[in-house]
Amino acid sequence: MTHSDLPETVRPDSVEHARETPELAQPHRELGLAEDEYQRIRDILGRRPTEAELAMYSVMWSEHCSYKSSKPHLKYFGTTTTPEMRSKMLAGIGENAGVVDIGDGWAVTFKLESHNHPSYVEPYQGAATGVGGIVRDIMAMGARPVAVADPLRFGPADAPDTRRVLPGVVAGVGGYGNCLGLPNIGGEVVFDESYASNPLVNAMCVGVLPSQDLHLAHASGTGNKLVLFGARTGLDGIGGVSVLASETFEGDESGGGHKKLPSVQVGDPFTEKVLIECCRELYGAGLVLGIQDLGGAGLSCATSELASAGDGGMRVDLDEVPLRASGMNAAEILSSESQERMCAVVRPGDVEAFMKVCAKWDVPATVIGEVTDGENLEIYSGDELVVDVPPRTVAHEGPVYDRPVERPAEQDLIAADNPNTLERPETPEQLRATLLRMTASPNLASREWVTSQYDRYVRGNTVLAQPSDGGVLRVDEDSGRGIAVATDCNARYTRLDPYEGARLALAEAYRNVAVTGATPMAVTNCLNFGSPEDPGVMWQFQQAVRGLADGCVELGIPVTGGNVSFYNQTGAKPILPTPVVGVLGTIDDVTRRIPTGVGEEAGETLLLLGETGEEFGGSEWARAEHDHLGGKPPQVDLARERLLAEVLRTGSRDGMVSAAHDLSEGGLAQTLVETTLIGECGARVVLPEGADPFVWLFSESAGRVLVAVPRSEELRFTEMCVARELPCTKIGVVDAESESLEIQDVADIPLTELREAWEGTFPRLFD
Amino acid sequence: MTVATGARIGVVTFPGTLDDVDAQRAVRRAGAEPVALWHGDHDLQGVDAVVVPGGFSYGDYLRCGAIAKYSPVMTELVLATGRGLPVLGICNGFQVLCESGLLPGALTRNAGLHYVCRDQWLRAENTTSTWSTRYEPGAEVLIPVKHGEGSYVADEDTLDELESSGRVLFRYVGGNPNGSRRDIAGITDTAGRVAGLMPHPEHAVDPLTGPTDDGLGMFLSALDALVTA
Amino acid sequence: MARVVVDVMPKQEILDPQGQAVASALPRLGFEGISEVRQGKRFELEVAADVDDETLSRIAETMLANPVIEDWTVRREEA
Amino acid sequence: MARVVVDVMPKQEILDPQGQAVASALPRLGFEGISEVRQGKRFELEVAADVDDETLSRIAETMLANPVIEDWTVRREEA
Numbered sequence A: 001m002t003h004s005d006l007p008e009t010v011r012p013d014s015v016e017h018a019r020e021t022p023e024l025a026q027p028h029r030e031l032g033l034a035e036d037e038y039q040r041i042r043d044i045l046g047r048r049p050t051e052a053e054l055a056m057y058s059v060m061w062s063e064h065c066s067y068k069s070s071k072p073h074l075k076y077f078g079t080t081t082t083p084e085m086r087s088k089m090l091a092g093i094g095e096n097a098g099v100v101d102i103g104d105g106w107a108v109t110f111k112l113e114s115h116n117h118p119s120y121v122e123p124y125q126g127a128a129t130g131v132g133g134i135v136r137d138i139m140a141m142g143a144r145p146v147a148v149a150d151p152l153r154f155g156p157a158d159a160p161d162t163r164r165v166l167p168g169v170v171a172g173v174g175g176y177g178n179c180l181g182l183p184n185i186g187g188e189v190v191f192d193e194s195y196a197s198n199p200l201v202n203a204m205c206v207g208v209l210p211s212q213d214l215h216l217a218h219a220s221g222t223g224n225k226l227v228l229f230g231a232r233t234g235l236d237g238i239g240g241v242s243v244l245a246s247e248t249f250e251g252d253e254s255g256g257g258h259k260k261l262p263s264v265q266v267g268d269p270f271t272e273k274v275l276i277e278c279c280r281e282l283y284g285a286g287l288v289l290g291i292q293d294l295g296g297a298g299l300s301c302a303t304s305e306l307a308s309a310g311d312g313g314m315r316v317d318l319d320e321v322p323l324r325a326s327g328m329n330a331a332e333i334l335s336s337e338s339q340e341r342m343c344a345v346v347r348p349g350d351v352e353a354f355m356k357v358c359a360k361w362d363v364p365a366t367v368i369g370e371v372t373d374g375e376n377l378e379i380y381s382g383d384e385l386v387v388d389v390p391p392r393t394v395a396h397e398g399p400v401y402d403r404p405v406e407r408p409a410e411q412d413l414i415a416a417d418n419p420n421t422l423e424r425p426e427t428p429e430q431l432r433a434t435l436l437r438m439t440a441s442p443n444l445a446s447r448e449w450v451t452s453q454y455d456r457y458v459r460g461n462t463v464l465a466q467p468s469d470g471g472v473l474r475v476d477e478d479s480g481r482g483i484a485v486a487t488d489c490n491a492r493y494t495r496l497d498p499y500e501g502a503r504l505a506l507a508e509a510y511r512n513v514a515v516t517g518a519t520p521m522a523v524t525n526c527l528n529f530g531s532p533e534d535p536g537v538m539w540q541f542q543q544a545v546r547g548l549a550d551g552c553v554e555l556g557i558p559v560t561g562g563n564v565s566f567y568n569q570t571g572a573k574p575i576l577p578t579p580v581v582g583v584l585g586t587i588d589d590v591t592r593r594i595p596t597g598v599g600e601e602a603g604e605t606l607l608l609l610g611e612t613g614e615e616f617g618g619s620e621w622a623r624a625e626h627d628h629l630g631g632k633p634p635q636v637d638l639a640r641e642r643l644l645a646e647v648l649r650t651g652s653r654d655g656m657v658s659a660a661h662d663l664s665e666g667g668l669a670q671t672l673v674e675t676t677l678i679g680e681c682g683a684r685v686v687l688p689e690g691a692d693p694f695v696w697l698f699s700e701s702a703g704r705v706l707v708a709v710p711r712s713e714e715l716r717f718t719e720m721c722v723a724r725e726l727p728c729t730k731i732g733v734v735d736a737e738s739e740s741l742e743i744q745d746v747a748d749i750p751l752t753e754l755r756e757a758w759e760g761t762f763p764r765l766f767d
Numbered sequence B: 001m002t003v004a005t006g007a008r009i010g011v012v013t014f015p016g017t018l019d020d021v022d023a024q025r026a027v028r029r030a031g032a033e034p035v036a037l038w039h040g041d042h043d044l045q046g047v048d049a050v051v052v053p054g055g056f057s058y059g060d061y062l063r064c065g066a067i068a069k070y071s072p073v074m075t076e077l078v079l080a081t082g083r084g085l086p087v088l089g090i091c092n093g094f095q096v097l098c099e100s101g102l103l104p105g106a107l108t109r110n111a112g113l114h115y116v117c118r119d120q121w122l123r124a125e126n127t128t129s130t131w132s133t134r135y136e137p138g139a140e141v142l143i144p145v146k147h148g149e150g151s152y153v154a155d156e157d158t159l160d161e162l163e164s165s166g167r168v169l170f171r172y173v174g175g176n177p178n179g180s181r182r183d184i185a186g187i188t189d190t191a192g193r194v195a196g197l198m199p200h201p202e203h204a205v206d207p208l209t210g211p212t213d214d215g216l217g218m219f220l221s222a223l224d225a226l227v228t229a
Numbered sequence C, D: 001m002a003r004v005v006v007d008v009m010p011k012q013e014i015l016d017p018q019g020q021a022v023a024s025a026l027p028r029l030g031f032e033g034i035s036e037v038r039q040g041k042r043f044e045l046e047v048a049a050d051v052d053d054e055t056l057s058r059i060a061e062t063m064l065a066n067p068v069i070e071d072w073t074v075r076r077e078e079a
């Protein structure tokens, strides 16, 4: 049944009607509400819910909105955050996005979010609206969005479906972000079988605001007006609510746990761009008391959250909502996920000025309600009261599940499957061939094919973007103050050991910020897992949360927010546990940022910081050469990561370091390939006496960074390392005259050959 | 660093314009005063020259620049070019100038069908226009391109005419990013005062935030012309 | 040889930002009386005589349209 | 109210990379016999009864199509 078949004169299911018909059967199960959840709604209301109320509770109590399975675990982030870690935090978990104080009167807000399932169904629009959604979260903090990043994961690179999904997702991220005028300054592209029908499209947005302009989402002050502005409300993305009108069942990303038909939304980045400018002007003129973006669950979510966080009630009149489709019923209006909308609380005396700013930007805006001195959220459709609920019960007091947690027995089998028994390359010829094959493998090859579809220059503050480890942005043009961000996760490590894997993801993102010369200061995350109804998945989740939280304590930086995406699985087979970690850092003077490519200065020495062990569990070598996943992930020493960050910061501040690139997937070999190709400059490498070249080149031990130091600074820099007890090994020199990467006694590979291997893969796969 | 010259250069903002802040910064860096011009105003505020910057005016949903050409500010701009006002259209601005008929030809979908953001080598072909006197003939410069519809097309006669009258401003070298006819990256009108190009000189005014400062020359050239005029 | 036309339009319930942009620009240009605009794609194919309708509709569905958000029609034109 | 359709196609002599991409993908997917594909745009307008043909063709010419690179046709559809 399509919408237009609905008789337009259907009388809405009012509160009064609900009282008169207490036993009317309702499709709560189809909406994803369990029996006891439905009963709980009846208990709260003292009657059956109306259609519109049922629609509200069902979306707001979904896993996606209520965090019902994850909440008990996420509390651990809060309980482990010390007052000292909290000291720079202006807003944290529970707000739309975390906010930290970076000094000089500036605050920065940042957050990661998933749009996984929609991007599998419709890659372009799914990814585009994913970017749109996270950007509105940042706008809702009162900030100007200044950059995006996009950690992406797909099935095998050569799978036909990846050819459908990846180009669409990349075009969608670019199509939306480019049109918004937000530079894309980082992300990831990872391939693994487990993501084949479950691609992960995570998006990060960073925003900047003067610290005193922080806007939190709450509605208070009786008589203040509720203004809905931005796009009109249509039938898109209505999720499960259509079940109220028919048997057709369409679902959202993580509704009730069973796969449902898609509900696709189309993004309009132009409208969002105008909305950004309009919001900036509204904030600047002091016309906004509280603000909330409309994302998942649309108006249901925005009105109940605003009211719940305020101190009074709220009255909303659905007849005032500008619609794009005719004859939408109350439940549909409340649940529509039409994009590019915001909801503000405005003083009555400011409404006129507010409307004037919106008119200047051609943004439709309508007063749809007001804050009342009552306790309930009351929503009218015509003269009928269709919703009358205590807002907290919708927004903040949803069900919470203590799901069973159980460590799967197979973890021991995996751990016992030691990669050290795999056949290794031994001769120089074998090592050379291995290096070239790995350089060209999809997980290590150049991402230029992806990143060249993203605008990294717009707004003119991008100091580092791809292919650097971390993106760096200038925040203040006068002082040169800036920020750095990076996102990382090696889910193979997390599969082997979710606790250590999460700490490794944190360590890598932290290190990638540090190698730019910035000081890491705060964390966000996007926790992508399988079904929470699987005790083994819940164990992975619990371990990853603990690993990440404990790691943050060791590093002394807080988790400021994040996002959980469950039900990423095909049948009984979950994705690799993928807790993507985003780290934000600050840098006093962006002219001091450390670039990635060598050859900036004539005559540089290559120093390897950190220690190399024989660590191949979960390594890229084991995958690319043996399709093997077993053993233990690399050890991680977070105190060492801290020390490394301090040394890099000092090196950047005192001008001792001319380039730096961390070691991660693919080990030293990959770092050498990248740093020479990016710098377009050859190098001669001599591994330490007695070193096993295979281990030195391909091991993935954590806590390592390759730095290039001008010859004149070599002594000063190495003495600093010795004084701070940071292992530092001289492994070669940069050679501006040379056009090859020479690894003594192993191989001498022309840069052109390396470049062909590194850059050829993506165009071959996706053009 | 900036030398005040007293020149005032307008920078137009349409809904959906993105690189206006960058164009303003470039104007300031070159030593002129940037003046924000709003699409809805019939008013050029007496500026000495105008930059129509990049972005996605009105979302570029219909055709790049197709809707922006009808803005009140464009009506004024078209009139003012008749009186000799120098105008530079960058990227979306170039598309708007072509749609408005101030420059011949059109910009179409990139041959590779992808949006392309990369540092691009260009060769200076015309060094006598208002916007290019600071470049040596044949000089090669590195400036970012970032667009999805930058493939310049015009009929053969128009192309021949552009070539023979020296109105090709810059040409792509070291690879054509979009399939543009005859590797054309930018052109000028017959008088050499109205110029349009797909690459972004405003993103190459400071090696900290761009690949080079090779783009600054365009703004300095215009200032030279204004100051001596 | 036959000329085949495939029209692809955004589904009614799906947002059409492109059509919307045109519709809102028209009054500004002094064109009144256009209440709605939808923008889609038109494909013209040169097709060998032996390509049957079923094949054409598979081409339209898998290559030319995105059935999740678009409707399409296929028709042969007179030569 | 009338439904008006405006078809806008790239001119024959203009390169059409989108149509070409479709044409070259078809054989890879096992579709043979399609010798050429061109991609253009289709607009559907809801138009008040008093809007005349001349106005419609001005809308098409000045706004919906770019005459430098595109041809267009306007037609009213039966209700």
Ligand SMILES: Nc1ncnc2c1ncn2[C@@H]1O[C@H](COP(=O)(O)OP(=O)(O)O)[C@@H](O)[C@H]1O
Pocket: A149, A150, A151, A152, A184, A185, A186, A187, A188, A189, A447, A450, A451, A454, A465, A466, A467, A468, A469, A470, A487, A488, A512, A664, A665
């Ligand atoms: N999806 C993407 N979007 C934007 N930038 C990306 C994306 N994928 C990778 N990059 C960038 O490409 C570079 C190389 O990526 P990667 O090898 O994953 O870096 P690292 O190993 O340091 O995390 C980095 O600058 C990264 O930010």
Ligand SMILES: [Mg+2]
Pocket: A469, A512, A661, A662, A663, A664
């Ligand atoms: Mg790195």
